[in-house]
Amino acid sequence: MNDIRRRITSRALVAGDKLPSVRGCAARLGVSPSTVAEAYDVLAAEGIILARRGAGFFVAAKPQPFAVSETGPQLAREVDPLWVARQSLDAGTDAPKPGCGWLPEDWxxxxxxxxxxxxxxxxxxxxxxxxxxxxxxxxxxxxxxxxxxxxxxxxxxxxxxxxxxxxxxxxxxxxxxxxxxxxxxxxxxxxxxxxxxxxxxxxxxxxxxxxxxxxxxxxxxxxxxxxxxxxxxxxxxxxxxxxxxxxxxxxxxxxxxxxxxxxxxxxxxxxxxxxxxxxxxxxxxxxxxxxxxxxxxxxxxxxxxxxxxxxxxxxxxxxxxxxxxxxxxxxxxxxxxxxxxxxxTDGSCRKHLEALRNRLSRCRAETQSQLADLGIRPWVQPRGGFYLWCELPGGADAAAIARAALQEGLVLAPGNVFSVSQSMTPFMRFNVSQMQDRSCGRILGRLLEAATRRPPGGQGEP
Structure with a gap:
């Protein structure tokens, strides 16, 4: 039932489309035909699909809300673009947000x-x-x-x-x-x-x-x-x-x-x-x-x-x-x-932008030094701006680090949230302007140490 609903709310199935046969759907999902038949009957009772005698089941014309989260691959929350954006937007103004995409208010x-x-x-x-x-x-x-x-x-x-x-x-x-x-x-x-x-x-x-x-x-x-x-x-x-x-x-x-x-x-x-x-x-x-x-x-x-x-x-x-x-x-x-x-057009705007560029240049250098102490290196040296794209040491899973950091009130941006292929597991984007709170480095260091810790004998923790 969830599979059919997801395909309808993502518009993969629209009104009038024929659903797979009971046996075809059972084979695709790896369940028994009786389970599919029961699911189809419940969905028909809810008015989501229609049963036509001798023809099969079809998507009903009943309007269904479109859900962006149901389109594309179903990603873990910590690497889902919508979820990461919401975490950044909804975090309090005092919460450290190295994963967000904007400058602090006093900048x-x-x-x-x-x-x-x-x-x-x-x-x-x-x-x-x-x-x-x-x-x-x-x-x-x-x-x-x-x-x-x-x-x-x-x-x-x-x-x-x-x-x-x-x-x-x-x-x-x-x-x-x-x-x-x-x-x-x-x-x-x-x-x-x-x-x-x-x-x-x-x-x-x-x-x-x-x-x-x-x-x-x-x-x-x-x-x-x-x-x-x-x-x-x-x-x-x-x-x-x-x-x-x-x-x-x-x-x-x-x-x-x-x-x-x-x-x-x-x-x-x-x-x-x-x-x-x-x-x-x-x-x-x-x-x-x-x-x-x-x-x-x-x-x-x-x-x-x-x-x-x-x-x-x-x-x-x-x-x-x-x-x-x-x-x-x-x-x-x-x-x-x-x-x-x-x-x-205020005469101060040019000076503001120049001051921003200078401040960010210093901030990038300071953040790179702070991250280097944790074994984190940038993938490229940016010409400007406030992002550093970095690879975590020891093949650490950036999504797992971000999930753990969120429990401590720290919003991070793991690499796979930016990746269509989901091939950026050890990468993370850091907003250098949001790294001035020293608790960011302390929390990150502690989580990295826990993620890469090895017990005696050299085997990773289970």
Missing amino acids: MPVAALRRAMRALAAAPDAVLTEYGSSKGAAGLRRHISRLLFDQGLACPPDQVLLTGSGSQALDLVCRMLLRPGDTVLVDDPCYFNFQALLRAHQIRIVGVPYTPEGPDLDRFEAALGKHRPRLYLTNSALHNPTGATISAPVAHRVLALAAQHDLIIVEDDIFAAFEPDLSPRLATLDGLERVVRTGSFSKTLSASLRCGYIAARGDWIEALTDLQVAVNFSGPSPMVAELLHAVL
Whole structure:
């Protein structure tokens, strides 16, 4: 019964679909035909399936709630993207969260935010009471256009669409370009919410191994030929979770393969401001022909002011604008856009970002030293940002460590939560800005010691 319910709530079975025969289902699940017959009878009594004499059992038209957690493989909670995200979001503000994906509150430009909020009180009434425009506030779109131009990407304001968040930007692109059953390539490992979002759209996910210079090109090309994906979703710079940055030769080859196989690329560039100097960008090299650029300000200014953006070719922006009106009616709140624009154009913003980069550089060095004392080494030396992707010593199971740490109030991010192939068992992503609480190192060290302890004789503990 649980198997049938899961397939219905994940939309693997929809209204009118015929269920396997009693004997076929019994053989697949390894149970007796009488057990299956009883389960089918109960599900029919509940109205979930229908019995048609001489024809078999069929999924009923009765609406069933869609459950994202039932799509894809059924993962242990400690490596399930949805569960890990919820643990990070729901942990108290005082709880140490080396596994979360944002900076501590005292790293943010709170003084500039408060100035902007005070100024907002004197804004025109429409800013405080009206819907936002369909594409979002013109002033903020112009500012984003200038930021992109400074990075070498010519993108006029009318090719910028403001959205309710960076995640919503990705959601709109998926709604426009994908249909259930389509295939999307992601890096392995990749940002775990990419997987959760694609599962919500009932998309088939294929992972491509990621290297210190970008996706493994041989495996990337093979995946294009074998799976014929519609999209490739990636971070080019300060890749999440590895911190790696794509090299120019790899970027050019990826674009050449994309053109050859009619592949669309979605480049999430949310960490752009953390780079000390500009690295190759797929959107810049491509000129927004087949690359869509997304981003937001949640990592650098405020996660509370939810606002993202999409930069894309003009006809796609028009289609995305219609889609945004259909699902959200307007762009992000004018108050949010006004606040962000005020902070971005405040003379202190440049200094804030520079101070962030310097502080993170020191913090990465301190955290690497702290982790090295525990035998933990980074997979690559990031050019910036706040992530270290590390391999635990002694082949320790990062998920088991994370599960034990959660019992002590410490939120960690084990490697397999980022991995489509579930091949990152000994890896863990550390947010260096959240490692300043010394209890993090003490708890981690104690759990590692317990995980790798060996009794006399050299045999592992049972």
